[in-house]
Amino acid sequence: xxxxxxxxRRQRLAEAYGVxxxxxxQSARHALRNHDxxxxxxxxxxxWYLTGFDEPECILVLVPGRAEGDAVVFVRPRDPTMETWNGxxxxxxxxxxxxGVAQAFDVGLFDEEFSKLCAGARQVAWALGRDPVFDGRILxxxxxxxxxxxxxxxxxxxxxxxxxxxxxxxxxxSAQELDHLRRAxxxxxxxxxxxxxxxxxxxxxxxxxAAVEYVFRASGSDRVGYGSIVARGDNATILHYRExxxxxxxxxxxxxxxxxxxxxxxxDVTRTFPVDGQFSAAQRAVYEIVLDAEKRAIELCRPGQxxxxxxxxxxxxxxxxxxxxxxxxxxxxxxxxQDEAYKAWYMHRTSHWLxxxxxxxxxxxxxxxxxxTGKPNRARTLAPGMVLTVEPGLYFAADDEKVPQAYxxxxxxxxxxxxxxxxxPEVLTAQCxxxxxxxxxMVGTGGRYVLRVA
Numbered sequence: 021x022x023x024x025x026x027x028x029r030r031q032r033l034a035e036a037y038g039v040x041x042x043x044x045x046q047s048a049r050h051a052l053r054n055h056d057x058x059x060x061x062x063x064x065x066x067x068w069y070l071t072g073f074d075e076p077e078c079i080l081v082l083v084p085g086r087a088e089g090d091a092v093v094f095v096r097p098r099d100p101t102m103e104t105w106n107g108x109x110x111x112x113x114x115x116x117x118x119x120g121v122a123q124a125f126d127v128g129l130f131d132e133e134f135s136k137l138c139a140g141a142r143q144v145a146w147a148l149g150r151d152p153v154f155d156g157r158i159l160x161x162x163x164x165x166x167x168x169x170x171x172x173x174x175x176x177x178x179x180x181x182x183x184x185x186x187x188x189x190x191x192x193x194s195a196q197e198l199d200h201l202r203r204a205x206x207x208x209x210x211x212x213x214x215x216x217x218x219x220x221x222x223x224x225x226x227x228x229x230a231a232v233e234y235v236f237r238a239s240g241s242d243r244v245g246y247g248s249i250v251a252r253g254d255n256a257t258i259l260h261y262r263e264x265x266x267x268x269x270x271x272x273x274x275x276x277x278x279x280x281x282x283x284x285x286x287x288d289v290t291r292t293f294p295v296d297g298q299f300s301a302a303q304r305a306v307y308e309i310v311l312d313a314e315k316r317a318i319e320l321c322r323p324g325q326x327x328x329x330x331x332x333x334x335x336x337x338x339x340x341x342x343x344x345x346x347x348x349x350x351x352x353x354x355x356x357x358q359d360e361a362y363k364a365w366y367m368h369r370t371s372h373w374l375x376x377x378x379x380x381x382x383x384x385x386x387x388x389x390x391x392x393t394g395k396p397n398r399a400r401t402l403a404p405g406m407v408l409t410v411e412p413g414l415y416f417a418a419d420d421e422k423v424p425q426a427y428x429x430x431x432x433x434x435x436x437x438x439x440x441x442x443x444x445p446e447v448l449t450a451q452c453x454x455x456x457x458x459x460x461x462m463v464g465t466g467g468r469y470v471l472r473v474a
Contacts, residue, residue, distance in 0.1 A: 021196060021283070023120035026072045029189070030082060030091055030121075033070065036185045037145060039085035042138050043182060044146040045070055046154055047078040062243060065376040066147065066186060068284050071119050075110060079130055080121075083137050089122020092137065094130045135161040135175075143178035145185070183381065191373060191382030192405040198439065200283030201375070201407060202448055204241070205437055207280040208287035209452035211235035215250075216293050216459065218467045221270040223295070225250040228276065229264050231470045236280040238469060245286025246378040249277035254418040256292065256431025259368060268295050273303055275431055279378060288378050288409050289449050290435035297463040299456060302426040306414055309341030310432045311454060313412040317370055321402060321410065321438045321445035327384055328399030331370040332357070334412040338366050341414070346424050364422070365415055371408045374437055380407075402440045407448070411435030 037043060048064040063074050071080055071093065079094040098111035116124035125133055138144065138161055146158055158179070165175025193201065211232040218231050229250045236244060251261040252268045256275035268274060272295045279287040292307065294300070299307060317334040339362045342348040347365065350356050373380035386398045402408075413433030416423045434454055439446040453459055466472070 021072055023072065023118075025194070025196065026070060027091075027120045030070050030080075032189060033186060034082045034084040034090050036189070037082075037084060040142045041084060042134075042141045042144050042176065043082040044134070044144065044158060045080040045082075045182065046147070046151065047073070047076055047080075049076050060243065063284070065190075065284070065381075066182070069186075069190060069376060071121075073110075073115070073119050077127055078115075079127060079134075081134060081137055083141075086122075086137075091119075091121035092123045092125065092133075093119055093121050094125050094127040094133070097126045097128075131157060131161060134158075135164045138162060138165065138175050140174060141176045143180060144176045145180045145182040147183060148179060148181040187381035188383070188387065190375060190380065192403070193375060193407055193439075197283075197285055197375065198407075200285045201287065201437070201439075204245070204280050204282035204285055204287040205289075205448040206451065207236060207239040207241050207282060208278065208289045209449055210239065211278065211280065212276060212289055212291045212452050213462060214467055214469055215274075215276055216291070216453075216462045217465045218470060218472050219268065219274055219293070219295050220464050220472065221268060221272075221295055223268045223472070225252055225255075225264040225266050225268065225274075227473055228268075228274065229278075231467065232276065232278050234470055239280070241280035241282050243281050245279040245281040245288065249275070249290075251275045251431065252295070254429035254431065256433075257415040257417045257429070258431075259415070270296060271300065273299075273430060273432065275433055277433065277435065285376055286374070286378050287437055287449060288374055288411075288435060289437065289452055290411055290413075290433045291452060291454060291459070292432045292434060293459045293463050295463070297460055299460065303430060303432075304456065305345060306341075306416075306427060306430050306432050307434075307456065309338060309345075310412050310414055310434050311456075313337035313341070314410055314434045314436065314454075317410045317412065318436065318438055318445055318447060321408065321440055323401075323403055323440060323442065325402050326399035327371055327402065327408065330408075330410065334370040334410075335362060335366070338362055338412055338414060345427060347416075347422070347427070364420075366413060367415075368411075368413070370412055371410055374407045374409055382406075404440055404442050406440045408438055408440070409435055410438055 047067040051059045053059045081092045095115040112124045162176050214235050215228045250264045253272045255261050275292045277290040313334040317330045320330050340353045373382045415431045416427045418429035437448040
């Protein structure tokens, strides 16, 4: 991505706060997984959004109206020994040019230089509360102005969470971000297809996970957008099932919730399919209800509707379906929804924002309707450029005696990624099959990229 994209984002953020505020954004740091083995590193989303810089242990500072330039970055210095072991660094000399900022400093000088940058400011904005150590460094720099008044100008005495503004800016996707999301969606769709093609009784969940993630990487994805869920049978009734180590049995459904990241944005797709290539009557009945709920909810992803409207639509369809299955009793679906009678079998929301993070930033109520304003908390009105998931499901635990025997152990979720446009919603993941006939026709036909391991 062109550095002008990131420069424009920084300028928009700086203008939102104006002169008198200093903004600080910390990069991601390495984290140990066990002993001296590190987790796979990925840049902090906010830091990447504003810099496009892919190194750890850095800090971006914005000082709107500063004569020398609004943006300053603190980075790791060059170190030939460390670079031999762990990879190349931009260093102070090149970082300013690569990021497109006015100045760069050694990150070891942050505390001293940040205190100077705060001189005369009235407030500091950062990811307040996310990192207690960084919180302390920011507050210490501000306190320095008050404890040494003859050496420093007045310093900030107001502190605010950067997310209040930056999250709202990230919520509306640019044309380039949408191009990346479409690519992530295409990769993810093909990966789900590969799992369907490879699946057969005797497969292991981890083999299907490996096939999905192979297609991700082979197609240009840098990493998974989140930990892949591959759940056979009643494992699918565990919403965030992660063991992925069970053997798929004849008659099972398999639920896969997995998304590829591309260009620092991620897809998020769930598909459920029969291992034998044919839904049983009970599985088909549940699947049809969930699919109907998903399609109807997607249709409401239009300007002027709200995230609550999307959820409520899915709730009504799912609840009516539970009545038809004999799981719930009653003629008044609206009352059953109001009473949350569905909650034992559909316990999550239908949608979340999607973008750089799988559960992306942005409020779910309209700005200005928060409780602190004294006004009612209104659900967020959808607008063009927003991307959200639509993911209804039904989950019947194997030991749930409230459910007819035929449905016990069935878990179904169907999830697509939807762009709100000026008109009809654009389903970014529409190429991923979900109609019953299409799913049944694909399952077990053999992998295009991966050989099945016995």
